[in-house]
Amino acid sequence: MTTSAPSRPLSSIRRRQAGLSLVELMVAIAIGLFLLAGITVLISQQSSARAELNKSSRQIESGRYAFTLLQDEIEHAGYYGLYGSALTVPTALPNPCATDKDSLDKALAMPLQGYDAPAAVPAPLSACLSDSDHVPGTDILVTRHLYTGDALATVATAVAGQAYVQTTPSSKITGLGPDPTPATPSVYTLVQKNGTTPASLWRYVQSIYFISPCNKFAAGATTCTAGADNGKPVPTLKRLEMTSAGGVPAFVMTPLVDGIQDMQLDYGVDGIGAGSPAAPFITAPVLADWPNVMAVQVSLLARNPEVSAGYSDKKAYSMGIAGSAGPFSDGYKRHVYTGTVRLINPSSRRE
Template sequence: MTVRKKIARSGYTIIEMMVAITLGLLIVAGLATLFDTNSRARNEIERANQQVENGRYAMQLLTDDLRNAGYLAEFNPLLLATPATKPDPCATALTTLKVALPIAVQGYDNGAIVPTCLSDVRTGTDIVVIRRASTCAVGDTDCDALVAGVPYFQASGCSSATELASASVANYYTLDTNSANLTLHQKDCNPPTTPGTQAPYHQYRTHIYFIANNDKSGDGIPTLKRAELGATGFTIVPLVEGIENLQIEYGIDTAAPSTGVPAVFTPDPDSYNSCTGVTCVGYWRNTVAAKVNLLARNTTRTAGYSDGKTYSLGLKVDGTANSVGPFNDAYKRHAYEATVRLNNTAGRNTP
């Protein structure tokens, strides 16, 4: 007789499986929420870091260029006459460039006038022009090589009758696009028997900084740009994305005799003290410092954020605060401020 044993079978009931699935889904949902939160936080940190980096870099570009404004090697432009009118920053003719040599900086408050070589300028932002020679002479280590058609500046160090001992200031320097015309000499000249060593020459730069509405056409990203003088005119170069506003106050040395120290700051030397004509140009010539204010914003929106802040960007012509905002949009912003000394103009004005 065969005896059959009963085998006990065990397993999950439907209810138990449903409970297990529900718990699993809750854990997955929690992990997904945690991942999304961390991802948002990481993206926001990246936005903030990019904004800080862009703001600081833009400020460094501007302040470094301003510190070197008016550098013309060994030549002292105080010997040149002040232009009767404000020079055209977009001019490329050598005669006009020479007339503009004494004016190291000039600006346009809130873009009231836009130079013809600029485009897509953001309304209500400042434009600043910086003129100087490169601090690096052609042929020096790590310096740019000679570029055909670009203007170069050469200062004489030779006290010959045809150079520094001449009665004409025009013989003290050369500004030319043809390197064959850069024929001035250094101090070792002993005229007329030995001509001496050729004086070094430097690329002459005109930089026009402005805020554009777009980095690339139609992208809506405000960008700090610069128009640069080259062999064929001016080329606009994008520098830093997310720079939304630029405001500058210029420190003018109004003392007689000059001290090299700003007696007053104004965002518009063209209208300071109700000036006209050459007097206004003289204020630009005697600008020895600048207060630079930048407003940087994120290049992308932050979900759920609304910018209700007001930002102070220095002072207006009437002395009231130059405030912008609130923008009430989803972009986060930060304001930057720096005061810089224009070493060359300030140094020449110092007794």
């Protein structure tokens, strides 16, 4: 005869399984805190990596966009509408700040005009570009061409104070705005082959590209100051463009791409009239060289908009013939964008 073990009351079993001991609770909390710390570190690292990726993406976009802007402008330099005859080279470098029609007409012979890394903005350019708006040691580029879009339908639609050039294959006339008064004979007297239809009228485009120490001026300021960009000035590629304001010629400054810290330009000069640049390139063409510049090597140094924690820039960046820039020993990451751009219009006329 077998005897079964006495069974425990159900209430006793339930009493022993209810709740956790203090040790078990502390272990559970420790494990939870460990997991929470790991998740926090992971999220922080992902956030930091994403922030760095955004900075790098913005820097890449800025560098490429700045190069594309300069490339387009250099390729358009020397476009004169229908006009295809030779231009007389002036006896002195044109004044980029001049807005009278005679000065503008003579300056057309210089599709490009540059200033090689000036420590201070030289005269007469200083009349429209102040030292405080230019980063010392960076190049300045002046480009000239006619508007590459459609010509004006009629002279009457011309804007007062804006410079225009009327062109035929053999002649050109530079003027400011429309006819002065109905009683005054038109300054734009050129006609097409039929002898009656006025020749095309194109807007004169003159731009000055430079590196500025800031993007947006401080409130109430008209130049770059320490208070620009909310107290953290960001170097920026800017443009001074000749336009019209209040019926008179004027220059308007436009920020183009922020984070562009340096610009160095090397010029390829055609010495034999073949339309191709000779080697080696040079940094400072003389007066007689400028009409013969057929290509430009552009070097742009772009930096991230913000510092990267724990990073120190120890690199040196090749900026063409000018040599290297850096190391800067700061927290900004940088990259150089370099390429050679052909002056399509002047070079194609010689081929």
